[in-house]
Amino acid sequence: xxxxxxxxFCNCGGNISGKVDSExxxxxxxTGCDMGYFKTCELMCSDDGKAxxxxxxxxxxxxxxxxxxCSPREHENTFMRVxxxxxxxxxxxxxxxxxxQVAWVTPDVRLAxxxxxxxxxxxVKRVAFHKPLEMKSIEMSPDVMVIGAGPAGLKAALTxxxxxxxVTLVEKRAVIxxxxxxxxxxxxxxxxxxxxxxxxxxxxxxxxYAKNIEILTLSEVVELYGFYGNFIAKIRKxxxxxxxxxxxxxxxxxxxxxxxxxxxFNNGLDSRKAISLSFAGALPNVPFIDMAACLRARGExxxxxxxxxxxxxxxxxYDDTEEIVERRMGAVIVAVGASLYDAGLIxxxxxxxxxxxxxxxxxxxxxxxxxxxxxxxxxxxxxxxRSIAIIHCVGSLDSKHKEYCSGICCQYAFKFNxxxxxxxxxxxxxxxxxELVYPGKEExxxxxxxxxxxxxxFIQYKDIDTLCVTEAEDGIMIVNSSIKADxxxxxxxxxxxxxxxxxxxxxxxxxxxxxxxxxxxxxxxxVMAKVRGIYIAGACQSPMSIQQxxxxxxxxxxxxxxxxxxxxxxxxxxxxxxxxxxxxxxxRVCALVCPYKAIGFDEQNKKSSxxxxxxxxxxxxxxxxxxxxxxxxxxxNDAILAEIEGVLACLNQG
Amino acid sequence: xxxxxxxxxxxxxxxxxxxxxAARAYPPNVNVVRVMCSGRVDPQFILKAYKAGADxxxxxxxxxxxxxxxxxxxxxxxxxxxxxxxxxxxxxESARCRFDYVSASEGDRFIEIITEMTDAVRALGKRx
Ligand SMILES: Cc1cc2nc3c(=O)[nH]c(=O)nc-3n(C[C@H](O)[C@H](O)[C@H](O)COP(=O)(O)OP(=O)(O)OC[C@H]3O[C@@H](n4cnc5c(N)ncnc54)[C@H](O)[C@@H]3O)c2cc1C
Ligand code: SF4
Ligand code: SF4
Ligand code: FES
Numbered sequence: 001x002x003x004x005x006x007x008x009f010c011n012c013g014g015n016i017s018g019k020v021d022s023e024x025x026x027x028x029x030x031t032g033c034d035m036g037y038f039k040t041c042e043l044m045c046s047d048d049g050k051a052x053x054x055x056x057x058x059x060x061x062x063x064x065x066x067x068x069x070c071s072p073r074e075h076e077n078t079f080m081r082v083x084x085x086x087x088x089x090x091x092x093x094x095x096x097x098x099x100x101q102v103a104w105v106t107p108d109v110r111l112a113x114x115x116x117x118x119x120x121x122x123x124v125k126r127v128a129f130h131k132p133l134e135m136k137s138i139e140m141s142p143d144v145m146v147i148g149a150g151p152a153g154l155k156a157a158l159t160x161x162x163x164x165x166x167v168t169l170v171e172k173r174a175v176i177x178x179x180x181x182x183x184x185x186x187x188x189x190x191x192x193x194x195x196x197x198x199x200x201x202x203x204x205x206x207x208x209y210a211k212n213i214e215i216l217t218l219s220e221v222v223e224l225y226g227f228y229g230n231f232i233a234k235i236r237k238x239x240x241x242x243x244x245x246x247x248x249x250x251x252x253x254x255x256x257x258x259x260x261x262x263x264x265f266n267n268g269l270d271s272r273k274a275i276s277l278s279f280a281g282a283l284p285n286v287p288f289i290d291m292a293a294c295l296r297a298r299g300e301x302x303x304x305x306x307x308x309x310x311x312x313x314x315x316x317x318y319d320d321t322e323e324i325v326e327r328r329m330g331a332v333i334v335a336v337g338a339s340l341y342d343a344g345l346i347x348x349x350x351x352x353x354x355x356x357x358x359x360x361x362x363x364x365x366x367x368x369x370x371x372x373x374x375x376x377x378x379x380x381x382x383x384x385x386r387s388i389a390i391i392h393c394v395g396s397l398d399s400k401h402k403e404y405c406s407g408i409c410c411q412y413a414f415k416f417n418x419x420x421x422x423x424x425x426x427x428x429x430x431x432x433x434x435e436l437v438y439p440g441k442e443e444x445x446x447x448x449x450x451x452x453x454x455x456x457x458f459i460q461y462k463d464i465d466t467l468c469v470t471e472a473e474d475g476i477m478i479v480n481s482s483i484k485a486d487x488x489x490x491x492x493x494x495x496x497x498x499x500x501x502x503x504x505x506x507x508x509x510x511x512x513x514x515x516x517x518x519x520x521x522x523x524x525x526x527v528m529a530k531v532r533g534i535y536i537a538g539a540c541q542s543p544m545s546i547q548q549x550x551x552x553x554x555x556x557x558x559x560x561x562x563x564x565x566x567x568x569x570x571x572x573x574x575x576x577x578x579x580x581x582x583x584x585x586x587x588r589v590c591a592l593v594c595p596y597k598a599i600g601f602d603e604q605n606k607k608s609s610x611x612x613x614x615x616x617x618x619x620x621x622x623x624x625x626x627x628x629x630x631x632x633x634x635x636x637n638d639a640i641l642a643e644i645e646g647v648l649a650c651l652n653q654g
Numbered sequence: 655x656x657x658x659x660x661x662x663x664x665x666x667x668x669x670x671x672x673x674x675x676a677a678r679a680y681p682p683n684v685n686v687v688r689v690m691c692s693g694r695v696d697p698q699f700i701l702k703a704y705k706a707g708a709d710x711x712x713x714x715x716x717x718x719x720x721x722x723x724x725x726x727x728x729x730x731x732x733x734x735x736x737x738x739x740x741x742x743x744x745x746x747e748s749a750r751c752r753f754d755y756v757s758a759s760e761g762d763r764f765i766e767i768i769t770e771m772t773d774a775v776r777a778l779g780k781r782x
Contacts (some may be wrong), residue, residue, distance in 0.1 A: 622696070644702050644706055
């Protein structure tokens with residue numbers, strides 16, 4: 001049966017008809033292609049034009065339609081909707097761009113008309129091969145997994161839980177809250193950090209929506225499979241050895257423990273017991289046993305902590321074991337934060353060599369009332385520092401290390417300045433900086449306050465290699481042969497966490513040239529990963545402040561909430577690829593070229609197949625398959641080959 | 655004067671959008687076939703174009719790193735390099751088959767490429 005192909009030529013209110021002669025076009029199309037009829041229309045995209053098209057479809061009953069008008073990027077969707085409304089499958093239409101790519105750029109009417117005719121001929125030949133395509137849909141899980149319980153992850157989890165949706169919050173450490181729970185005060189306003197964070201942590205743990213949040217501490221995601229709307233994660237829970245539900249957090253068990261180990265929460269500046277609460281105020285308020293340090297791991301039958309528990313037995317669980325749990329979710333939010341560049345690599349600064357050279361993290365703990373000195377500023381030998389040097393830009397802005405600006409270091413350095421000023425009003429502070437940055441509506445004021453500190457001096461240096469920290473007498477150090485300092489604080493570049501790479505592989509996402517999780521679009525979609533359904537928030541995407549991390553956490557929650565709504569099904573675009581199993585030789589070239597990991601392999605039959613949800617329809621596999629076994633919907637080989645023939649056929653005559 | 659016939663395969667996201675932004679007159683010799691991504695351009699399309707009478711073929715992609723589908727343009731470039739060798743064996747000069755990048759905002763770059771390509775193929779003459 002011959003298909004009836006109707007061609008509609010839009011004058012575009014003179015935009016097209018002023019340069020392209022529709023009569024000439026019509027005549028050129030009468031031979032060499034299977035055009036059923038040719039009609040012109042004044043302004044197809046107007047309400048009248050759309051009504052006209054609808055009536056035409058009813059009257060002419062064409063099998064296929066070609067619309068020669070503006071760019072398909074402008075109105076393809078408009079006309080597809082008209083077709084749908086008129087009861088015609090929207091994929092049975094092809095648009096030809098005779099405005100942007102012909103009328104507007106070809107002054108000669110005859111040449112413009114011939115070019116338009118060639119392009120329309122290509123479309124007429126192509127559209128004959130179009131197949132009706134249907135949107136499909138599948139069920140989606142409305143639940144979400146959040147990885148990382150810092151400000152970004154917590155805000156995301158809370159926002160989602162408040163809508164009644166279930167969240168699994170996976171945190172590697174024993175405590176939630178991320179880095180900021182270790183700070184005493186936070187910039188820009190030097191607010192008390194615990195006072196600011198605790199209400200949020202409390203809401204997560206005990207608030208109205210806590211029942212919607214499952215918190216898995218000491219846990220890591222080890223596998224993720226599936227796709228947008230239907231992910232399945234395997235999560236490894238390492239044992240805590242204490243019953244999270246029954247423990248009241250009194251801490252009686254800790255005092256009796258005979259083992260001391262370096263406290264990683266205080267960067268090893270003091271020690272903790274093998275059973276520990278991390279630091280005062282840590283949440284969840286349940287101790288954990290560091291089994292590597294516990295005497296029981298060495299075969300001894302120590303039960304001191306269990307015996308100390310006022311609730312009796314059963315709270316301390318020596319037999320607790322590692323567990324792999326499985327959870328299903330529709331979306332994943334990655335909020336694993338960042339870490340600091342190893343400032344020891346810049347050896348002239350003395351970190352690791354001189355006892356009173358500290359990283360900024362270590363200094364935060366020295367300032368903190370829950371830290372190793374209870375918030376008292378003291379050197380290792382217990383002296384009150386009379387002079388402190390803060391070195392900014394350590395490893396940042398430096399092509400030998402990290403070329404980007406870490407953004408937050410200046411702000412926390414100003415914070416240090418003011419906190420030291422309050423604790424020790426006579427202590428001198430030298431800021432050594434390569435650059436100083438303070439963008440934003442509050443940041444400059446913090447700088448101004450730091451600068452107004454009468455004991456503060458700001459000195460710019462050019463190259464970190466020229467800075468030199470040496471030891472003088474009495475543990476006093478000399479920075480750059482002139483500045484005396486009892487303490488030197490380094491502000492290292494913010495870098496991706498060490499295990500970012502591993503997690504990135506597990507999730508199938510991508511990282512940027514620095515190792516931060518990569519966004520789909522740096523400007524328009526900064527919190528979407530390149531894998532559909534995975535979102536990134538906070539410092540794992542780029543160095544940022546708590547405020548920015550919180551904002552991103554909410555942004556990811558927004559995507560998860562609007563993308564997956566309970567009861568809503570996932571619509572699958574029909575422009576996808578599919579493998580003809582009979583022709584597939586099992587070479588797996590397609591899986592290699594697919595940027596979306598959309599192609600799976602059936603080991604038994606040795607055949608590849610495309611997951612329609614993951615497939616974005618780029619057609620890379622279609623072009624790559626050596627067996628010609630893959631069909632790309634709507635952009636089939638037949639259709640494109642016919643179009644090529646068409647666009648050249650007309651030129652043959654002209 | 656000999657007027658060459660050229661088929662241009664443009665990816666939907668960058669180069670086709672760039673072509674839409676070209677706002678000055680340029681030679682009408684390139685007829686565009688839109689594909690979703692340059693990675694979809696099967697070498698058989700290019701061979702087909704020559705068979706159907708094209709004097710030249712142009713493949714335009716998003717700039718490296720900008721492909722809407724992450725890396726289709728890398729695949730396309732790799733394939734193009736191999737294809738040039740095959741074409742040489744068939745006596746088709748490399749100037750008749752060009753691969754280049756045009757972003758969604760580079761209307762002027764598009765005009766430049768179309769003009770250069772048309773001139774180059776015109777200079778080579780009709781494909782025999
Ligand atoms: C010295 C210093 C001082 C600072 N002071 C301030 C300040 O005063 N004000 C301010 O606004 N900002 C400050 N910042 C920046 C602030 O720390 C960050 O903005 C904030 O921590 C970012 O939050 P986040 O949730 O993205 O990451 P984080 O706070 O780092 O939280 C990430 C969480 O993810 C967990 N995690 C990591 N990997 C995994 C994994 N594989 N699986 C599961 N969980 C994982 C971590 O254990 C952590 O709990 C400072 C930064 C530094 C370095
Ligand atoms: S490239 Fe083609 S033949 Fe090879 S596995 Fe994929 S579908 Fe099968
Ligand atoms: S069309 Fe593109 S996204 Fe879809 S399966 Fe093929 S390579 Fe993957
Ligand atoms: S989308 Fe333009 S090259 Fe892939």
